[in-house]
Amino acid sequence: MNRNVLVTGATVGIGKEIAQLFAEDGSSLVLVARNKSKLEAIAKEWRNKYEIKVEPIALDLSKPGSAKVLFQALAKKKLHVDVLVNNAGFGANGEFAKNEFTVESDMVHLNVVALTELSHLLLPGMKKSSAKVKGILNVASTAAFQAGPYMSNYYATKAYVLSLSEGLHYELKSQGVHVSCLCPGATRTEFFDRAGMQENNLLNNEFLLASPKSVAEFGYKAFEKNKAIAIPGFLNSLLAQSARITPRFIIRMITAKMNKG
DSSP states (O other), X not given: OOOEEEEESOSSHHHHHHHHHHHHTTOEEEEEESOHHHHHHHHHHHHHHHXXXXXXXXXXXXXXXXXXXXXXXXXXXXXXXSXXXXXXXXXXXXXXXXXXXXXXXXXXXXXXXXXXXXXXXXXHHHHHOOOSSOEEEEEOOGGGXXXXXXXXXXXXXXXXXXXXXXXXXXXXXXXTOEEEEEOOOXXXXXXXXXXXXXXXXXXXXXXXXXXXHHXXXXXXXXXHTTOSEEOOSHHHHHHHHHTTTSOHHHHHHHHHHHHHO
């Protein structure tokens, strides 16, 4: 497809797999992440393999003003964006009051502020785009559907992403702009390492742990079809929906035990 796709958090996990799916369909890519060497290696590989344009931009989107810096870099390079994949994000495990606030603040900025600002900056151009399928794919989590003791701030950020995505989906569907929210459950990525959850029991449960590739494929297809919410896996979907009918104090107890484990 002849379109330009910007993917944040594009060097590992779900973000890398989503970016590769767009590469396979012939899209040109703008890859954004913190690790410059990884970005440049992926860009070089995919230029040769898929014969597409790949622009790597090394940037830490958890820092204030980073979304505007990225937008200005795109303008300077004369790159327009038809599809924005807001994948970059991280979580922090532990009691909120005991965690370093700089970590909690960076999380809110990356998971919420940068995602929102990039969407706001790039949407006007998307509306004018002639691409057949254009819009925003936000990566949230099944965490978006309930509170999460011992990861309280992370769960709250993902609830925001889901709510924003649903609202934008409705606002923009009549204008031909897709907005989808991918809400995966536990996935085998670097998320657990960065969150300080290397010993979490979920990592030992292959039945509950999805592969980044399968999650990415599900999200990619959902975006192309303009599904508002995409929850990969029957069990994840069941758990997300059960949060609507299960008493919230029970959900809090279960989630707290899971996050502590």
